[in-house]
Every structure is written in C-alpha cells, then in structure tokens.
Amino acid sequence: MNNFPKLHNATWPGLVGKGPDSEPVIPFDSLLEMTAAAEVNGVKFDGVDIGLLEPHINLDAPDEAKKVADKVSKYNLNIGSMVAPIWAGAAMGTEEQRKIFLEMVRKSCEFGKELNDLGVRKYGVIRIDSASSVEAWSKDPKGNTKQIADTFREACDIAAGFGEKLAAEGEICWGAMHSWKYMVELMEMVDRPNIGFQADMSHTFLYTLGYNAPEHRILPKDVDLKDRGAIEAALKTVTDALRPWTIDFHVAQNDGSVFGSGSHDKTGRHCQATDPNGLLDIAHDAGYWLRDENGNLTKAFKHICWDGCMFPNSVMENQQTWNDILAAMIKVREAHGWSE
Template structure:
C-alpha cells in the first residue's frame, strides 16, 4: 500500500495564544484548509490530531469523540497519529520530574490511548501512533543526566505498557527543546535505555532533526560545523539516519532554514519554514528517503506535514497548503 499523506492539525494550536496576533485556529478551519488543497486532483488523505483544547477535550466522553470522528470522516479524511497532552499545564507532567509529574505523564498517555481505541472502533482511524516527548527541558535534564535518563526511561516504559494494552505504539519526538532527546545521541540513548522497540520508537521530523546535525543544544553531539560542504552534509545525515531509522515509526515531512524559533510558550526549536522557502536547507525528498527506507517493515503507513509556529496569515493561505501537499506527494512517489 502506498503511503497516505496527512496534514497536521496542531499548527493551529502550537505557539498560538488568545488575545495575540496569532490566536488558535479552530479544528474546523484547519480541516477546511486541508480539504481545499489540491495538486492536479490529488488531495490529502487524512489528518493527525493534537488531543487538547480547543481542538479536542482530552476528557471528552466517548460520544463526543465519536462526533469529532464523524466530522473528520465527513471531510473525507482518515485520522492518523495522535499527539498526547503530556506537558505540565495540560494533562501530563515532565517524564523525568517528580513522582506526580511522571504519574500525570502516564495518565496523559492512557487517556490518549483510550481515545485512539475509540477512533479505531469508530472506523475513522486505521493506522498511526501516539506521539510523546519528555515534557521537560534540556537544562533541567542536564542537572543530573544519568538519574534523569533513568527516570525518563522508566516513565516511557510505564507509558509504553499502558499504550500496548490499547494496541498503540508511542513515538518520541526528536526535538532539541526536549530534555533527553535534545540531540541524536541523547535520543538514541533514551530509546535504548527504554528498551521497548516494538512499543516505544522514534518520530522523525525533518525540520527538528536538521538541528541535531549542528548539535544546537548538545555541541558534543554535533556532526557538522557551520560552513560544511555538501559532501559533509550527506555523510553526517547518513550517520544520523542510520542510527535512528531502525527506531523510526512516525515521520514528518518539513523544511528548515537553519534557524531556531519559538512562539508563545513553546520553547525555541528547529524552525519549520514553508516547503518552497528559498532559504530551506534540506532537499526534502532526498532527506525523507533516507528516513523512510524499508518504512513498511516498521509499520509506517502514512507521512504527515508539520508546519508548527507558522504565522496565522501563512497558515490561512491556500498557497501554503498546496505547496505542502506537492512536497509530500514527491516524497510519497519517491519511496513508493
């Protein structure tokens, strides 16, 4: 089966704040924008969801979840991966924090897994994983790296066991703003320490993992220095993807201009820029191919575009979504 192409709904939420120039964009609006994208008659196949307000109440009743699934199905979409509300201030807490924090983290995964199960029973969801991160920053993690690695892995193990009870897998997002996964080496160490490859894997995002190469929050893990050559880039990219690809169970198509960016209360991380941005550092298709080798053997059935922290006027422009869809189609066609 060819990979399905999804659009992420959380760019309408991440970094958005009421009362600012960039308030949250409703799920209905994000669905409509996604539905209207078209490249020579090809459309998005589905959407990936953020399980938090105002798009989704994580404590919603089963009937409410089914009504949401009806709405998404009526838009012509399947539901793929789900983002669990694991952060302090949502349902969860830091995965290497206090006992209460860690318990709340596991609770957030349990809620998400139950919603995932309802969506599968409904028929709107046939594939995808639950996305998590450590919900804590690199500076806090560095205060006692050995102890925090142990706590993080134990929390992921507990969360993985809960997810497996509902037939779900967890994908830990590689992003430089999350402690214990803020470099490719830290991410690999966390996954190996967790030791649940059939249940807890890696979610690779092209924009975020570009910053892994430069060691932005972990200089000791840098694979490239500024001014690198093209040959050096591809050698470094191979090193990173060879290490993390066996763990990769979820994938985000994206572009990065080499900078970091944060909006609202979201910490700075690899900037997502538009698919056709002339400042983009990545050959999107070639880089995606390196992550997606043998994707079917890892249970990957869809790819998703992630445009976190785009300005609202960018998100609300039809040209943005057409360019994103076109880039995603090229990736799908390249990998088969």
C-alpha cells in the same frame, strides 16, 4: 501511481505557539477545511494527524471521539497519529508529575481506541516527549535519563493494553531527546517493543548542528550550509543511527535556524515547503528515513505527515500554503512510496 504511504496534514500547528501571548488559535474545523480543499493534479490529502489538545479536542468531554470522527469523516479524511497532552506533567520530576504524564498517555490511548472502533483511524501512533527541559535534565543527565526511561516503560505498558505504539519525538528542546545520541541511548534504555522514534526532518536536521548538545555536533561550526555533500553526509550519520527506531515521520523544511513563539521553546524552525532558504532537498532527503542503508524501502509506517508549527496565521490561512505542502508530499511519495 504509489498509494502508500498515505499523505497526512497536521492540525496541531493551529495550536502550537499560538494563544494569549501570540496569535489566535486556528480552529480545528478551519484546518480540516483547508486540508480537504488542497489538491494537486487530482491528488488530495488522505488524512490528518491531530493534537489531543484544547481548544481543538477535550479528552474529558462526553462523546468527543464521535464528534471528532464525524467532523473528519465529513471531509473524507482519516486520522493517523495523535499527540498526547502530557505537558501538565513530566516524564522526570515528582511522582505527581509522572502520574499526570501517564494519565494523559492513558486518556490518549483510550481516545485512539474509540476512533479505531469508529472506523476513522486504521494506523498511526501516540506521540510523546519527555515534557522536561534540557536545562532541568542537565542537572543530573544519568539519573534523569533513567527516570524518563522508567516513565516511558510504564507508558508503554499502558499503551500495550490498547494495542498502541508510542513514538518519542526527537526535538532539541526536550531533555534526554535533544541529540541523536541521547535519543538512541533513551530508546535502548526503554527497551519496549511498542515504542519508537518520531523523526521530523526539521528537528532532526538541527541534531547535525549540535544545538543544545554541542558535544554531538556532526557538521563543523565553519561549515558552508550550501555544501550539499556535507549536509548529506551528516544526514546519513543521523538517519543510520535513528532509522531502526523510526515508526512515525514528519516531512518538513528547515533553514538551519531555531525559532519559538508563544510559550514554545526554541526548536528547529519549520519553513514553508517552497522557502528558498530551506537547506533540505525535501524529496531526496526524506529517502534517508524511508529507505534503509541499501536503498530499500523500509515501509515502517503506513503514512507520513507534514509538520509546520509556528507559521504566522497569515501563512496558515492561505490555501496556497496547503497546496504547496501537498505538492511536496506527493514528490516524497513518488520517490519513496509503493502500491498496495
């Protein structure tokens, strides 16, 4: 039986799209409890990826890393990748916005080092995005991409001081990251050894449909989305371009639509693992990211994570949801994993 990549659940879906203008936040402890309780044929989750976001985590609170480590350890889980709370700033814009962005990267890396020292985190990255809208970016694409790249380079220098890698999430709502071609362009422009791409199967599928970047659409407008051959060819185009940069990976499902809730902009809709309208063959299509063009395992990361943001609380508070997710993750590892 394969024991790599390790299987992680995400805690930030308890926060993203929640809050005063949506449904209540799901507590960090509740998410840990449901993650730890999930089990399929004796297999359980190995860990969690976390968002360094209030009210789950307060980076300024004393001894916060120790408190988080104790909570996670209690459930025999590890911590992997972490989302830096960079949205009070921006990678493009004023000097003050860029300063806040970089300070949040520094705080996140510092928190990661504390967790590493406490023994609960042995792999994973710090996740960032441009924290800038597509609309704002489009006012000066060339100049804004350059500014984002400049900010990312500074962030990489900060992360390197903590031995961390940064992963830029490809999502259609982030300026300069809203298409597969713009994402490659940005990575090439940053040109640092400790930055890469975070692929999410739902978000990156929207790249093929050209949402927010119709100039880079791969699937034609009149495509039959039940045509697996067309979908697989489009996925191959995207993954061939971005796989060399990919250092973090989210397993997910998508039905070809966009969705937003709370204050979150519309982006690739996350569907439940068992959604009959899902267009992805999760285990098969994960292979486009986990194997190279010759079919060999890349082993580019030690863990994979399920991302399912903006589900209703009634779904997220149902234990069966997490068992179904774990079952899908196990199939990915069976098809594209390895033993160590």
